Amino acid sequence: xxxxxxxxxxxxxxxxxxxxxxxxxxxxxxxxxxxxxxxxxxxxxxxxxxxxxxxxxxxxxxxxxxxxxxxxxxxxxxxxxxxxxxxxxxxxxxxxxxxxxxxxxxxxxxxxxxxxxxxxxxxxxxxxxxxxxxxxxxxxxxxxxxxxxxxxxxxxxxxxxxxxxxxxxxxxxxxxxxxxxxxxxxxxxxxxxxxxxxxxxxxxxxxxxxxxxxxxxxxxxxxxxxxxxxxxxxxxxxxxxxxxxxxxxxxxxxxxxxxxxxxxxxxxxxxxxxxxxxxxxxxxxxxxxxxxxxxxxxxxxxxxxxxxxxxxxxxxxxxxxxxxxxxxxxxxxxxxxxx
Amino acid sequence: xxxxxxxxxxxxxxxxxxxxxxxxxxxxxxxxxxxxxxxxxxxxxxxxxxxxxxxxxxxxxxxxxxxxxxxxxxxxxxxxxxxxxxxxxxxxxxxxxxxxxxxxxxxxxxxxxxxxxxxxxxxxxxxxxxxxxxxxxxxxxxxxxxxxxxxxxxxxxxxxxxxxxxxxxxxxxxxxxxxxxxxxxxxxxxxxxxxxxxxxxxxxxxxxxxxxxxxxxxxxxxxxxxxxxxxxxxxxxxxxxxxxxxxxxxxxxxxxxxxxxxxxxxxxxxxxxxxxxxxxxxxxxxxxxxxxxxxxxxxxxxxxxxxxxxxxxxxxxxxxxxxxxxxxxxxxxxxxxxxxxxxxxx
Numbered sequence: 201x202x203x204x205x206x207x208x209x210x211x212x213x214x215x216x217x218x219x220x221x222x223x224x225x226x227x228x229x230x231x232x233x234x235x236x237x238x239x240x241x242x243x244x245x246x247x248x249x250x251x252x253x254x255x256x257x258x259x260x261x262x263x264x265x266x267x268x269x270x271x272x273x274x275x276x277x278x279x280x281x282x283x284x285x286x287x288x289x290x291x292x293x294x295x296x297x298x299x300x301x302x303x304x305x306x307x308x309x310x311x312x313x314x315x316x317x318x319x320x321x322x323x324x325x326x327x328x329x330x331x332x333x334x335x336x337x338x339x340x341x342x343x344x345x346x347x348x349x350x351x352x353x354x355x356x357x358x359x360x361x362x363x364x365x366x367x368x369x370x371x372x373x374x375x376x377x378x379x380x381x382x383x384x385x386x387x388x389x390x391x392x393x394x395x396x397x398x399x400x401x402x403x404x405x406x407x408x409x410x411x412x413x414x415x416x417x418x419x420x421x422x423x424x425x426x427x428x429x430x431x432x433x434x435x436x437x438x439x440x441x442x443x444x445x446x447x448x449x450x451x452x453x454x455x456x457x458x459x460x461x462x463x464x465x466x467x468x469x470x471x472x473x474x475x476x477x478x479x480x481x482x483x484x485x486x487x488x489x490x491x492x493x494x495x496x497x498x499x500x501x502x503x504x505x506x507x508x509x510x511x512x513x514x515x516x517x518x519x520x521x522x523x524x525x526x527x528x529x530x531x532x533x534x535x536x537x538x539x
Numbered sequence: 540x541x542x543x544x545x546x547x548x549x550x551x552x553x554x555x556x557x558x559x560x561x562x563x564x565x566x567x568x569x570x571x572x573x574x575x576x577x578x579x580x581x582x583x584x585x586x587x588x589x590x591x592x593x594x595x596x597x598x599x600x601x602x603x604x605x606x607x608x609x610x611x612x613x614x615x616x617x618x619x620x621x622x623x624x625x626x627x628x629x630x631x632x633x634x635x636x637x638x639x640x641x642x643x644x645x646x647x648x649x650x651x652x653x654x655x656x657x658x659x660x661x662x663x664x665x666x667x668x669x670x671x672x673x674x675x676x677x678x679x680x681x682x683x684x685x686x687x688x689x690x691x692x693x694x695x696x697x698x699x700x701x702x703x704x705x706x707x708x709x710x711x712x713x714x715x716x717x718x719x720x721x722x723x724x725x726x727x728x729x730x731x732x733x734x735x736x737x738x739x740x741x742x743x744x745x746x747x748x749x750x751x752x753x754x755x756x757x758x759x760x761x762x763x764x765x766x767x768x769x770x771x772x773x774x775x776x777x778x779x780x781x782x783x784x785x786x787x788x789x790x791x792x793x794x795x796x797x798x799x800x801x802x803x804x805x806x807x808x809x810x811x812x813x814x815x816x817x818x819x820x821x822x823x824x825x826x827x828x829x830x831x832x833x834x835x836x837x838x839x840x841x842x843x844x845x846x847x848x849x850x851x852x853x854x855x856x857x858x859x860x861x862x863x864x865x866x867x868x869x870x871x872x873x874x875x876x877x878x879x880x881x882x883x884x885x
Contacts, residue, residue, distance in 0.1 A: 300766055304822070311777070
């Protein structure tokens with residue numbers, strides 16, 4: 201076999217909770233794997249069990265049935281310490297540990313390797329510094345963790361996972377609570393990590409568009425017993441992905457991979473002109489419940505680009521209205537509707 | 540930053556030494572300071588009475604104060620880190636209440652059987668230690684069992700309070716059926732006292748407290764991991780169950796033993812960890828433990844000095860002094876450091 205080694209293998213796995221005699225199965229019949237050096241994004245609705253599955257793979261929560269194989273070995277045969285040296289975890293919640301400083305938090309990643317006092321050796325220090333460097337957290341290394349922004353905090357948590365130096369990093373919604381630039385910088389960091397360090401990364405996320413741009417593979421959790429793994433593009437083309445967002449208020453455009461809100465349409469118009477102008481004009485018209493069609497209609501809108509500026513020309517029953525902003529054009533459209 | 544910390548550490552250590560000497564110097568009988576120094580430096584005094592007072596009363600009391608302050612501070616720190624709650628401490632979680640119940644059972648029930656604990660001498664102190672430790676251990680174990688099931692610390696705190704009330708109620712019932720003199724004996728015990736230990740009792744007290752403190756210090760590394768919460772701690776290779784058990788045993792040994800010998804000394808257990816965290820600006824237990832031990836000893840010695848009311852013949856209940864002195868210190872620190880609450884919640 202020349203194919204890359206399987207780092208994680210789930211065999212007929214069922215995960216969930218046992219409380220007394222009651223069993224609450226969250227996910228079951230899972231058959232899926234992860235190859236070395238892959239970045240896999242797990243997507244699925246809120247509450248479907250992504251976090252439970254991650255915790256079960258991390259060995260924090262025992263599986264209800266089936267097996268988790270880590271590097272070909274059953275998870276249950278690992279000691280807690282061995283597991284800590286193989287898998288690092290990044291969770292969603294913030295940590296409240298008062299005066300704990302960034303570097304101290306990252307140093308805690310070396311916990312499975314240090315002696316009973318937690319003394320850091322030269323190797324430990326090197327790994328910590330490298331984690332600081334890769335995550336770009338050197339400048340904040342002496343800050344107390346409660347002073348960090350959400351984006352900085354997430355980077356520090358990833359640095360801690362890096363310092364722990366396992367082959368596998370599991371992340372539970374690492375981009376939750378983050379603004380767009382922070383989201384992108386975290387995702388880029390993870391992608392670079394995968395490429396440069398050869399770590400295998402499995403993360404749950406709701407960032408579908410980004411997931412499809414960066415993941416080597418996607419795990420889609422559709423139902424309790426339905427986890428589908430595949431190349432992002434395959435999942436797009438075979439319509440698996442659409443099932444995930446099966447909701448009447450959402451439009452999914454397969455040719456662009458974009459989602460849009462499905463506004464109920466009340467009026468129709470014909471729209472032509474400069475492509476960029478048409479794109480944003482259509483965006484506004486959809487929001488205002490106009491359907492844009494190719495055929496001739498009573499109301500026709502033309503978008504012209506003159507010296508880099510846009511102009512809107514509305515034709516209605518022989519009359520022509522010209523506007524230099526979309527806002528004015530829309531006002532005219534509303535007057536037409538109300539007339 | 541490290542130099543600042545070692546400087547502060549040195550300062551605290553000097554204060555500790557000064558307070559120990561002051562503590563030994565002051566008391567209801569006036570002994571000239573020069574004589575105290577002479578005696579402490581190893582020479583004998585002409586006044587054998589003074590020598591006796593220093594050796595048999597003041598030195599044991601100073602040792603007791605140091606160990607009580609350190610022990611309660613450390614057990615408070617253990618509880619606050621384990622439960623991730625700033626209100627946790629031996630007293631709040633009902634450990635002291637448990638110890639009180641044990642002692643109440645021993646004193647009140649024991650007296651009604653016709654054998655006053657006070658008449659038992661050396662055996663008595665052993666029985667009290669045992670009774671208080673058993674009481675403390677029982678209550679804390681139940682609290683931990685509940686904590687494994689519910690996880691959320693606020694509920695746990697309420698449960699701890701409930702245990703306190705329940706054990707208090709049982710003590711009330713015991714008192715109701717007891718004679719006046721045994722009730723008074725119990726009441727005096729609840730005031731707390733550092734002066735009741737002779738060298739014989741210290742032979743039990745010193746090793747138990749020192750061993751427990753030593754054990755606690757070995758827990759620094761896992762406690763640091765626990766700061767990140769249970770899930771991270773587990774993923775870092777920590778056996779949470781073993782760890783919890785170790786924390787319970789150390790805490791109940793410390794709090795139970797101290798409560799048994801000195802009564803339920805309030806406040807120090809909650810206040811010292813906060814004071815230390817705020818003073819040293821750290822969450823690292825490798826640093827917190829030695830600091831809590833020194834700060835605890837300092838505060839206890841200082842409280843004892845105040846309790847003696849220099850120049851007076853009587854001693855105030857130590858329990859009242861710790862709260863009256865400690866509360867303003869904590870309030871001041873909390874107001875000065877606005878980010879205090881960040882240590883535990885958002």
